[in-house]
Amino acid sequence: MTARALRAIVGARLRVERRSLAFACASAAIVGFVQPHGVAAITDPLTSDVATRSVWLAGPMFFCSTIGIAIALSQGPGRHAFLDTSERSAPLFGRELARAKALTPVLSATLATFVYWAAQYLSGFAAPPTFFILALACVIASSLVALNATVRTGLARLMALGLAAATIAVAYILAVYADAYSTKSGDAVGVATELIVCGIIAFVALRQYGESLARYDPL
């Protein structure tokens, strides 16, 4: 697959989804501003750290992942039939098409996550960049898992969506609690665990999506 073909697919899909993208960013900005960031007064610094993480990460992880899943589902067949037909009839392998099609929800969800983080920052709750990376990993992984639902029907589709929801939950738990009460390594264990798990999930989900696209029957 040429870089030109990749750009063409991503560009065409982003163009037809521009309203959804604008809506996603606007809602991320609003929720980022209004999300409560208050944490109850806790004297124990380790418990306070966990409480802070749990409150500050909940918004971007759950909200932006939901946006990512919604945008991923909108890539399904039927919504933009002319793009689907063109891409399917092009001489591209399933894995190549999967990578190109996956970039659209990934880029959209990344932008929405960045807008959310920027809104948190501007509202005075300066979330550290690590929180942005943690949230982004969760958003990308869950969006890629949700993409698999677009090429399935019935129970398999529900299962794919369930897996996307489970990905968010697992990523959140790892990000908040993986290194809870650890004084030696700081945040490194929690951050690394969440990033590795999300990376593995994203890789497997993308491969699976490529396989599904290669076998996909448009009829």
Next chain:
Amino acid sequence: MDSSTPAAKAPPMHILRMRDAEYVRAGEAIVSPTNLDLAPGERMTRLCTSSREAEALAMMAAALARATAGSVTIGEYDPRVQPVHCKRIAAFVPHDPLPLTQIDAARYIAYRAALWDVDPSLARRRARELHQQLDGLHEAFAYPIVAALVPSPQLLVLDRPQAAFIPQIIGAAAECAVLIVQTEGRA
């Protein structure tokens, strides 16, 4: 004969060949066993009893859908094994018009040219020439045909095209074989 010189590869006898090709979905035979031979440059119209059958047959002929039984060969390739090679040979024109409210014609041609890795300036020039040959056909129907012909396919598969414009379409696709799939009563 010098054994080191590779023998010139003979062109395939048929650009599209179907042998008892069948498409079954949920126990229902949408396309009953079909036999079809299309030589390079040949034109053929195939009549189907329903639009579902026409769509399925056209998609099988363009390697977009796989036959559930029997065999389909496009050029020398089996779409079940080498779909990408088949898609370099066959171009598919869907029944539905291009939604010009979502994408304008120039952008659509550029997009399709990028997917087939056709030089943008060559694609524009070729699209202009082809569009002139399809004069009278509404842009929403003309541009999918133009876009399909820009990469110079060897086989053009048309899913239920507008019957009145078939001579013009065939004229524009002078260099390739054409399979027109129509429903009975529309041909």
